[in-house]
Amino acid sequence: MSLVLLGLFFFLSFLGIPLAVSLGLSSIITVVMYDLPITIISRLMYTSMNSFLLVAVPLFILAGTVMEKGGVADRIFNAANSFIGRFRGGLGMVNIIASFIFGGISGSSVADVGSLGPLEIKAMTEEGYDRSYSAALTMVTSTLSSVVPPSILMIVAAVAGGQSVGACLAGGFGPAITLSGIFMIQNYFIARKHGYGKIVRRSLNEIIRIIVNSIPALFSPVIILVGMFSGLVTPTEAAALAVIYTVSISAFVYKKMPWKLFPRMIIRAGITSGTILLVAMTASIATYIFAVDQLPMKVSSFLLGISQNPALIMVFMGFIFIIVGMFLDITAAILLLTPVLMPTAVQVGVDPVHFVVFMVTALAIGLSTPPVGVCLFATSLVANISIENIVKASWRFYVTIFIFICVFAMTPQISLVFVRLFT
Amino acid sequence: MAKRNFLWRVVDSILLLTVSGMLLVVIIQVVGRIISKSVPWSEELTRYLFLWTVNIGMAVGMRYADHASVNVIYLLLPKTKIVRRIHLSIYATSCVVFFALLTYWNIGMTFRQFNSGEMSPALELPMFLVSLPLFVCDILAAVGLVQSAFFDKSTRERIVMLGQNESLERLEGGSI
Numbered sequence: 131m132s133l134v135l136l137g138l139f140f141f142l143s144f145l146g147i148p149l150a151v152s153l154g155l156s157s158i159i160t161v162v163m164y165d166l167p168i169t170i171i172s173r174l175m176y177t178s179m180n181s182f183l184l185v186a187v188p189l190f191i192l193a194g195t196v197m198e199k200g201g202v203a204d205r206i207f208n209a210a211n212s213f214i215g216r217f218r219g220g221l222g223m224v225n226i227i228a229s230f231i232f233g234g235i236s237g238s239s240v241a242d243v244g245s246l247g248p249l250e251i252k253a254m255t256e257e258g259y260d261r262s263y264s265a266a267l268t269m270v271t272s273t274l275s276s277v278v279p280p281s282i283l284m285i286v287a288a289v290a291g292g293q294s295v296g297a298c299l300a301g302g303f304g305p306a307i308t309l310s311g312i313f314m315i316q317n318y319f320i321a322r323k324h325g326y327g328k329i330v331r332r333s334l335n336e337i338i339r340i341i342v343n344s345i346p347a348l349f350s351p352v353i354i355l356v357g358m359f360s361g362l363v364t365p366t367e368a369a370a371l372a373v374i375y376t377v378s379i380s381a382f383v384y385k386k387m388p389w390k391l392f393p394r395m396i397i398r399a400g401i402t403s404g405t406i407l408l409v410a411m412t413a414s415i416a417t418y419i420f421a422v423d424q425l426p427m428k429v430s431s432f433l434l435g436i437s438q439n440p441a442l443i444m445v446f447m448g449f450i451f452i453i454v455g456m457f458l459d460i461t462a463a464i465l466l467l468t469p470v471l472m473p474t475a476v477q478v479g480v481d482p483v484h485f486v487v488f489m490v491t492a493l494a495i496g497l498s499t500p501p502v503g504v505c506l507f508a509t510s511l512v513a514n515i516s517i518e519n520i521v522k523a524s525w526r527f528y529v530t531i532f533i534f535i536c537v538f539a540m541t542p543q544i545s546l547v548f549v550r551l552f553t
Numbered sequence: 554m555a556k557r558n559f560l561w562r563v564v565d566s567i568l569l570l571t572v573s574g575m576l577l578v579v580i581i582q583v584v585g586r587i588i589s590k591s592v593p594w595s596e597e598l599t600r601y602l603f604l605w606t607v608n609i610g611m612a613v614g615m616r617y618a619d620h621a622s623v624n625v626i627y628l629l630l631p632k633t634k635i636v637r638r639i640h641l642s643i644y645a646t647s648c649v650v651f652f653a654l655l656t657y658w659n660i661g662m663t664f665r666q667f668n669s670g671e672m673s674p675a676l677e678l679p680m681f682l683v684s685l686p687l688f689v690c691d692i693l694a695a696v697g698l699v700q701s702a703f704f705d706k707s708t709r710e711r712i713v714m715l716g717q718n719e720s721l722e723r724l725e726g727g728s729i
Contacts, residue, residue: 146627146640147647148620150611155651172662175655176604176684182596185579185603188572188610363583366599370579393569397613400568404610405620411607459621501625 131423135160135416149459150405153466154412160419171415178414179407182366183289187407189369190282192399193376194236198245199395200380200387202347206231207249209344212337219321221257225250225264226271226313230306233275234351235372237282239497239505242272247512259326265513266523269498270531271313272505276460276494277487278306279355280372283460283494285365286410287486290468294483295365296358300552301487301545305538309491312530320526346379359552406461413465420469430474440478444485444539447471448492452535455496456503463493483549484542492535498524561616564609564693571606575599594675601673601683608690615648616697618708627713637713644712645702652695659688 138156143149161168197203210224210231217223228250232242247268254264276283279299288298321327353375358368381387420426433443450471454463467489475485497505500521510517538544557565582595614620622644630636667681701708 142647143623144626145643145647146622146624147644148622150620151648151651154655155647158651158654168658169661171655172658172684172687175659176662176687179604179607180600180683181603182600185575185599188603188606189576189579192572192576367579367583370576371583373576374580396572397565397568400572400606400610401613401617401619402610404607404612405614407607408611408614408620411611457623459623462621501628502623 131160131164132420132425134163135419139416149462150408150412153409153416153462157412157415157419161415166419166422170418174414174418175411178411181289182364183285183295184407184410186280186285186295186366186369187282188399188403189366189373190237190280190285191241191402192396193369193372194238194241195395195398196373196376196380196387197232197236197350198241199391200376201384202235202350202376202380203228203232203245204249205344205347205384207246207253208340209348211253212332212340216331217327219318219327221250221254221259221327222267222317222321223314225254225267226274226310226317229268229271229274230278230310231348231351233278233281233306235280235354235376237275237278237280237284239272239275239494240508242275243268243505243508243512247272247509251513254326257327259321260324260523261513262515262519262523263320263324263326265509265515265520266527267313267317268513269505269509269520270524270527271310272509273494273497274306274310276497277302277309277491279303280358280365280368281490282406283464284487284490286406286461287464287468287490290410290465291472291482291486293486294553296361297483297549297553298486298490299365300359301483301549302490303548303552304543304545305487305491305534308538308544309531309534312534313527316526316530346383350375350379409459409462410465413462416466417469426470426473429470430477433474434478438478440475440480441540443475443478444480444488445536447475448488448535448539451489451492452495452532455493456499457501458496459502460493460496463496464489467493481542481546484545487545488538488542491538495528495531495535499528560696561613564613568606568609568613571602571609575602575606578602597673597675601676601678604683605686608686609693612690612693612697615694616701616708618701618711640713641702641709645698648698649695652691652698656688656691656695659684659691663688 135156138159139153142152142156158171161171207224207228210227214220214223228246229242232246250268251264255261275281279302281299281302284298284302285295288295350372354368354372357363357371358365363371377387437443454467472482472485476482497503500506500517506517506520510520578595578599582592585592627636627640663681663684666684671680672678673680673683702712
């Protein structure tokens with residue numbers, strides 16, 4: 131039953147039918163073929179969206195767009211630049227840190243490329259960085275936004291896995307911080323080898339001015355995260371506060387709030403959530419079919435037949451995530467893989483929160499790889515370089531990430547330290 | 554941005570209202586808790602507005618051809634008129650069938666709720682209002698799909714020629 135469903139799904143989606151529709155049609159066909167109750171289809175699609183937690187999705191998307199258009203992204207970039215831009219390879223580091231902070235408010239990787247990308251690539255090429263290297267670094271770091279809390283993908287995954295949204299978001303700090311650190315070291319050596327980046331001295335006054343100017347922008351992730359992890363507000367409420375806060379500072383502090391575009395931005399957030407969550411709606415039917423077919427149990431007995439070692443099982447799953455993430459939309463991948471693989475992981479003693487964080491991190495890499503990585507396409511547009519050149523310039527980062535994923539699979543502490551710290 | 558006729562302007566306005574409404578109600582909920590005047594209906598109303606938002610957003614996404622799809626096979630095939638026509642017909646037929654089936658089933662669900670006269674616990678709204686967006690938006694999505702595939706050149710090009718007319722707006726539209 132599940133194999134019929136998956137086979138149909140891959141066949142239909144490769145014909146160019148939208149993923150949500152392919153998944154829906156293949157689920158419907160399976161339901162009809164195996165005489166499952168048809169009324170379940172409406173009910174599942176309805177209940178999967180009757181959720182207060184998922185309300186955070188449109189609100190965080192809106193916060194990200196406001197940041198992008200309202201001058202907050204520029205301030206983050208300037209602040210990071212004044213601090214560390216003057217070291218060897220400094221702008222590369224700025225790129226990494228700015229993406230991290232941006233991800234701390236918006237949770238959308240494509241928004242990161244769209245708003246920070248042009249600034250970062252321009253600044254880096256002006257200081258002698260190779261254009262394709264600048265683009266590659268921008269692209270790779272943008273995937274951090276999908277891991278740094280509040281990440282929209284992490285919220286979807288936590289809801290799909292029935293885990294605490296707050297705990298999963300907190301866990302995202304682990305891989306995000308570790309990956310940023312690794313990227314910085316790697317960037318330093320690459321910059322030193324190629325002599326990238328001028329050493330620019332700034333006066334203390336100038337640095338202070340830029341920092342003061344950017345405090346409101348830098349404060350937004352703090353407000354969101356402290357509010358959420360102190361238990362004062364739920365993730366959904368934090369998302370609403372993020373919107374109000376970013377709108378306020380764009381309007382009153384930076385006076386760059388594009389009010390005329392604001393209604394359009396709100397509508398856009400609704401459309402984006404609708405297109406993403408239609409996948410979630412149809413995936414709920416697929417999940418039901420998997421459960422009826424007892425696919426999770428079949429998969430677990432297969433995997434446990436190979437090995438009972440949690441580390442090995444997680445590394446194996448990491449490979450699955452990376453490969454699936456390369457070919458499938460991340461939301462769809464999360465919603466299909468969570469119900470199938472999570473029971474096995476939990477059975478061998480993997481912490482469910484670690485599983486969710488690990489899955490999102492490994493899948494998020496697919497955002498920056500060919501053939502379907504949206505961040506790759508977006509970077510190619512923003513930097514005006516062919517996709518091939520970016521991929522060629524990124525291979526070192528792909529290797530790093532791959533090694534990191536293997537290590538992360540075996541070291542749940544990376545994510546769990548932060549879960550314990552914050553919750 | 555694709556052309557919008559009267560229907561889609563109205564739909565966009567409703568979407569504007571539901572998303573702003575969610576934002577407002579969640580803020581009211583937070584403020585209510587801070588001043589210890591809890592608002593019993595806020596969570597429920599937010600969920601209902603969200604159901605409308607997701608379904609309308611999905612339909613508008615159909616109109617603008619924003620839904621994510623895998624077009625690798627068409628990048629490998631020669632870009633001839635025949636291939637494009639086949640691509641477009643597969644896309645349109647499958648989506649129309651999908652939304653037609655959903656409309657049929659979802660009308661059934663809404664009717665059952667209407668007949669049962671079930672009310673929501675906090676707001677005491679009739680429950681059929683909550684499942685109503687499902688079938689209404691399935692019809693809207695089908696209409697939007699036909700418009701985007703056959704009556705609007707810009708969205709039709711989006712559907713069949715991914716990679717050539719790719720814009721950042723489209724990338725941001727269907728993905729996070």
